[in-house]
Amino acid sequence: MNFFDKLQASIFQNQSLLFVGLDPNPELLPADYKSEDIIADLHNWLESIIRETADFVCAYKPTLGFYEALGVPGLELLEKTLAAIPSHIPIILDAKHSDLNTSSVFARRVFTQLNVDAVTLSPYTGQDHVAPFLVYLDQAVFILCCTSNAGAEALQKYPTEELPLYLQVVKESRNWGTPEQLGLEVGTTNPEILARIRSVAPERLIMARSIWAGGSNINIKEILAAGLNSHGDGLLIPVPQDMFSQPKLADHIQSLRAEINQAKSEIFSETSTCAVWLPDVSVVNLHPQQDLILKLYDVGCIMFGSFVQASGATFPYYIDLRKIISNPQVFNQVLTAYEKILNSLEFDRLAGIPYGSLPTATGLSLRLHCPLIFPRKEVKAHGTRRLIEGNFDPGETVAVVDDILITGKSVMEGAEKLKSAGLNVRDIIVLIDHEQGVKARLLDHGYQAHSVFTLAEITETLYQCGRINQAQFLAFRESQG
Numbered sequence: 001m002n003f004f005d006k007l008q009a010s011i012f013q014n015q016s017l018l019f020v021g022l023d024p025n026p027e028l029l030p031a032d033y034k035s036e037d038i039i040a041d042l043h044n045w046l047e048s049i050i051r052e053t054a055d056f057v058c059a060y061k062p063t064l065g066f067y068e069a070l071g072v073p074g075l076e077l078l079e080k081t082l083a084a085i086p087s088h089i090p091i092i093l094d095a096k097h098s099d100l101n102t103s104s105v106f107a108r109r110v111f112t113q114l115n116v117d118a119v120t121l122s123p124y125t126g127q128d129h130v131a132p133f134l135v136y137l138d139q140a141v142f143i144l145c146c147t148s149n150a151g152a153e154a155l156q157k158y159p160t161e162e163l164p165l166y167l168q169v170v171k172e173s174r175n176w177g178t179p180e181q182l183g184l185e186v187g188t189t190n191p192e193i194l195a196r197i198r199s200v201a202p203e204r205l206i207m208a209r210s211i212w213a214g215g216s217n218i219n220i221k222e223i224l225a226a227g228l229n230s231h232g233d234g235l236l237i238p239v240p241q242d243m244f245s246q247p248k249l250a251d252h253i254q255s256l257r258a259e260i261n262q263a264k265s266e267i268f269s270e271t272s273t274c275a276v277w278l279p280d281v282s283v284v285n286l287h288p289q290q291d292l293i294l295k296l297y298d299v300g301c302i303m304f305g306s307f308v309q310a311s312g313a314t315f316p317y318y319i320d321l322r323k324i325i326s327n328p329q330v331f332n333q334v335l336t337a338y339e340k341i342l343n344s345l346e347f348d349r350l351a352g353i354p355y356g357s358l359p360t361a362t363g364l365s366l367r368l369h370c371p372l373i374f375p376r377k378e379v380k381a382h383g384t385r386r387l388i389e390g391n392f393d394p395g396e397t398v399a400v401v402d403d404i405l406i407t408g409k410s411v412m413e414g415a416e417k418l419k420s421a422g423l424n425v426r427d428i429i430v431l432i433d434h435e436q437g438v439k440a441r442l443l444d445h446g447y448q449a450h451s452v453f454t455l456a457e458i459t460e461t462l463y464q465c466g467r468i469n470q471a472q473f474l475a476f477r478e479s480q481g
């Protein structure tokens with residue numbers, strides 16, 4: 001499971017946006033843990049923090065510097081602390097080591113030996129520094145965009161109020177990695193700064209820091225309203241550091257979690273525009289993949305107007321999913337949507353239907369570590385003249401990936417070619433089902449089709465969100481009969 005999915009599962013399981021800094025800071029060690037052996041004391045303290053919080057938080061964030069400061073025993077303490085964290089809860093190592101020359105070896109150390117799920121990085125050396133970390137597809141990075149210390153203002157707010165450096169970091173770093181692999185670290189007590197970052201990066205995970213530094217002036221609801229994404233998540237909130245020195249830690253964390261969840265539901269019931277994640281707060285009729293639908297529309301994959309289809313019929317729309325390959329963020333989100341369906345199916349190999357869905361099938365093959373084949377549209381008169389490209393063994397089961405079902409002709413032809421080579425085809429997975437009984441027809445031929453969206457769900461969402469007008473919406477409805 002990749003970092004993003006692991007984090008989402010952890011947020012959902014514990015219904016919590018809270019993360020815990022696991023720092024062996026001798027200055028904060030509570031008196032009742034103190035003995036002759038500081039390392040053992042710190043270890044006992046950190047383990048008790050994990051025990052008390054594991055059911056109420058979504059992630060842990062050890063800061064490497066505190067462990068390094070304790071020398072070799074500190075590094076051993078880090079390994080022991082990491083081992084004490086339940087394996088389903090993601091670990092974000094706060095490292096911010098920005099030495100370009102060591103980024104590859106450091107990435108290998110943290111991701112393959114310490115096995116943490118994510119690491120924080122400083123942006124100053126640019127994409128070259130970040131790229132070696134992103135090679136680890138199941139792990140992620142958080143780019144430091146902004147800190148709350150007064151001394152940083154001269155740099156971070158330079159050169160203009162309109163485009164300060166911290167916003168430029170947000171803009172630039174969005175080009176470095178996908179939303180699943182690259183989040184933003186934002187230290188601030190100021191909701192306005194969070195809101196500016198959220199508006200520039202609506203799709204990014206934000207790890208908030210230092211929000212409690214404002215003391216009693218902090219208004220958590222304002223922070224949440226500024227930093228949450230349109231689905232009511234995408235924001236991680238730190239547990240205040242002084243809480244770890246207090247007795248009854250579990251009780252304090254639960255109250256804080258309840259306060260945050262209450263504020264979240266108030267924000268979303270007030271605005272009433274988003275599908276939210278808590279089961280007790282629901283907004284009717286909004287598709288859980290609303291964000292992806294809007295993005296597909298915004299990058300031009302869903303067009304309304306008069307279009308002649310391959311069948312010769314004229315529809316009031318055309319879906320061109322071939323464009324997703326030119327937008328890595330959308331492409332990545334599309335892959336995640338397919339992946340969720342594929343994870344529930346059993347198969348030995350993936351097959352893509354040429355040409356439109358071949359990039360998607362390739363992306364899925366790499367993500368799922370599953371071999372890929374594809375049936376050719378036309379057999380070449382030269383070379384190997386193979387009908388099916390890629391290696392396979394007859395008797396294997398193949399899951400067929402296509403982008404859209406209109407009449408079902410393309411997938412059916414592809415599946416028949418695979419079957420003629422001795423392969424089993426049971427499941428067909430597409431992003432969009434145009435409906436009109438295609439799935440039932442495929443089932444008559446022994447194929448179970450699965451889709452992420454129906455075209456009706458897409459048009460409904462686009463209409464509700466104001467992307468298409470009533471005439472376009474009604475024209476679509478009429479065409480559906």
Ligand SMILES: O=P(O)(O)OC[C@H]1O[C@H](OP(=O)(O)OP(=O)(O)O)[C@H](O)[C@@H]1O
Pocket residue numbers: 310353354355356357402403404405406407408409410411
């Ligand atoms: O259900 P159907 O009626 O078969 O329509 C859907 C198919 O049409 C499109 O491919 P197209 O034939 O346009 O070719 P391409 O993928 O090579 O662009 C699309 O990629 C699907 O494979």
Ligand SMILES: O=C(O)c1cc(=O)[nH]c(=O)[nH]1
Pocket residue numbers: 308309310311317318319320321356404406
């Ligand atoms: O074959 C078609 O009719 C067709 C293909 C496609 O990709 N999109 C669409 O709207 N129609």
